[in-house]
Amino acid sequence: MxxxxxxxxxxxxxxxxxxxxxxxxxxxxxxxxxxxxxxxxxxxFIDTHVHGGGGADTMDGAEGVKKLARFHLEHGTTTLYPTTITNPWSNIIDALNGVKQVKEAAFSELPDIPGAHLEGPFISPQRLGAQPPNTLLPTTELLRELLELDITRLITLAPELEGATAAAQLLAKAGVRISIGHTKASYEEVEPFIQAVRDVGGKVGFTHLFNAMGGLSGREPGVVGAALSDIDAFAELIFDTHHVHRASFLAALAAKPDHLSLITDAIRACGMSDGQSELGGQTVFISEGQAKLADGTLAGSLLSLDQALRNAVEAGLSLRKASQLLSQTPANYMGLKDxxxxxxxxxxxxxxxxxxxxxxxxxxxxxxxxx
Ligand SMILES: [Zn+2]
CATH class of the missing domain: 2.30.40.10 (Urease, subunit C, domain 1)
Incomplete structure (x- = not known):
C-alpha cells in the first residue's frame, strides 16, 4: 500500500x-x-558502533540486543551493528549468538541489524581505553569460530598484534570490514597492514578516531596521521563533544569529507539517570553527560545519533552534510547499497x-x- x-x-x-x-x-x-x-x-541513521542503551547491552544476549535496538530506534537509528566488548571468549560468542538470533528474527518493530561489530578482544593491552583486560591474539582457531558464526561484519583490530595481518586478510576476504583501533601501532606499522587488507579486496576503517590511539605530530604521523592521510580509508568518530574536540572533528572532516561517519559508542547507561552502571563487567560512573571508570577513563558514551546530528549542526555543518555522516557514509562503508x-x-x-x-x-x- x-x-x-x-x-x-x-x-x-x-x-x-x-x-x-x-x-x-x-x-x-x-x-x-x-x-x-x-x-x-x-x-x-546507521550506527556501526553501539554497545548499549536504555539499560541494555549487547553482552546481555538477544533480549539485551532487542532492548538497546529499540532504544536507539527511538533516537532515529534504523540500522544498527550491536557491538561487543573485550571479555572472556565464551561471553563474546554468546553475545554474537544473541545478535544473530535477533537479526534472523527480523522483528518489524526494530531497526535492521545487518550484523555485529566485534570490538576486542584482538586489541592492544596497552590501549584498552575502557575495555576490560581480557585481550587475546587472533589465532586461526578463534577466527574459524567467528567465520562459522557468520554474524561479524566489522571488527576492531590492533595491527601490531601477532597474527593481525593474516587475520585481517582472512576476515576481509569474508567481507568483514577491518577497523584499526585500540592500538599503539606506529604509522610505519599501520601502512603495510592497510595495504595487506586492500590486496585481498578489503575495506579499511579506523575505530573512534582520536580515542585509544596515538596522536598526530610533525615527525610522527601515528595512527591518526595514517587515518587522515589515506583518502580511501573510512573513520568513525564519537561526537558527543566529550571524546573529541570540535576543532579535531572539523579537521578530520576536512581530510575525509566523504569517509567520516559519526557513531554513538553508547553504553547501557545511555538514556538512564545519573549514578552507577556497568560496561564489560566493570562499574561505570555516570554524571554530567559522561560515563567514566573509577580511574576517570571515559567509558563509552551516553550519546544518541539524533543528538550527534544536532551537535554536528551546532559545530557548523549544514544539515545535509551532518546527515551524510550519519547515513550515506556509513552505508558506503558497510556496502549497504539499498x-x-x-x-x-x-x-x-x-x-x-x-x-x-x-x-x-x-x-x-x-x-x-x-x-
Ligand atoms: Zn572502543
Whole structure:
C-alpha cells in the first residue's frame, strides 16, 4: 500500500520540497509547493558502533540486543551493528549468538541489524581505553569460530598484534570490514597492514578516531596521521563533544569529507539517570553527560545519533552534510547499497524532524515505528 509524507526531503541532490511516496521502498519523490514550517525528512541513521542503551547491552544476549535496538530506534537509528566488548571468549560468542538470533528474527518493530561489530578482544593491552583486560591474539582457531558464526561484519583490530595481518586478510576476504583501533601501532606499522587488507579486496576503517590511539605530530604521523592521510580509508568518530574536540572533528572532516561517519559508542547507561552502571563487567560512573571508570577513563558514551546530528549542526555543518555522516557514509562503508539516501528504489528508512531537529517520526522499511 502506497503511503506519502511531505516535507523538505533530503534526496541525493540535496533538499527538495516534495511528497515522498513509499511502501517498503521509496517509490517516488514529487516536488510540491514550498510550505513554511515543513518538517525535514532525512534518511535513517546507521550506527556501526553501539554497545548499549536504555539499560541494555549487547553482552546481555538477544533480549539485551532487542532492548538497546529499540532504544536507539527511538533516537532515529534504523540500522544498527550491536557491538561487543573485550571479555572472556565464551561471553563474546554468546553475545554474537544473541545478535544473530535477533537479526534472523527480523522483528518489524526494530531497526535492521545487518550484523555485529566485534570490538576486542584482538586489541592492544596497552590501549584498552575502557575495555576490560581480557585481550587475546587472533589465532586461526578463534577466527574459524567467528567465520562459522557468520554474524561479524566489522571488527576492531590492533595491527601490531601477532597474527593481525593474516587475520585481517582472512576476515576481509569474508567481507568483514577491518577497523584499526585500540592500538599503539606506529604509522610505519599501520601502512603495510592497510595495504595487506586492500590486496585481498578489503575495506579499511579506523575505530573512534582520536580515542585509544596515538596522536598526530610533525615527525610522527601515528595512527591518526595514517587515518587522515589515506583518502580511501573510512573513520568513525564519537561526537558527543566529550571524546573529541570540535576543532579535531572539523579537521578530520576536512581530510575525509566523504569517509567520516559519526557513531554513538553508547553504553547501557545511555538514556538512564545519573549514578552507577556497568560496561564489560566493570562499574561505570555516570554524571554530567559522561560515563567514566573509577580511574576517570571515559567509558563509552551516553550519546544518541539524533543528538550527534544536532551537535554536528551546532559545530557548523549544514544539515545535509551532518546527515551524510550519519547515513550515506556509513552505508558506503558497510556496502549497504539499498539505503543511505532517500531516492526511488531505496529502503523506506527515514526520519521526520521538526525545525529544531527534534525527532517526530521514524519509519523502517516503510513501517512507522516511532511517532
Ligand atoms: Zn572502543
Amino acid at each position: 502506497t503511503q506519502v509524507v511531505r516535507g523538505r526531503v533530503l534526496g541525493k541532490a540535496g533538499f527538495v520540497f516534495a511528497e515522498l511516496g513509499f511502501d517498503a521502498q521509496i517509490l517516488n519523490l514529487d516536488p510540491v509547493m514550498q510550505e513554511k514550517d515543513a518538517p525535514y525528512i532525512l534518511p535513517g 539505503r543511505g539516501h532517500l531516492d526511488p528504489g531505496k529502503r523506506a528508512d527515514f526520519l521526520v524532524l521538526n525545525q529544531d531537529l527534534q525527532l517526530q517520526e521514524v519509519y523502517v522499511a516503510g513501517r512507522k515505528v516511532v511517532g
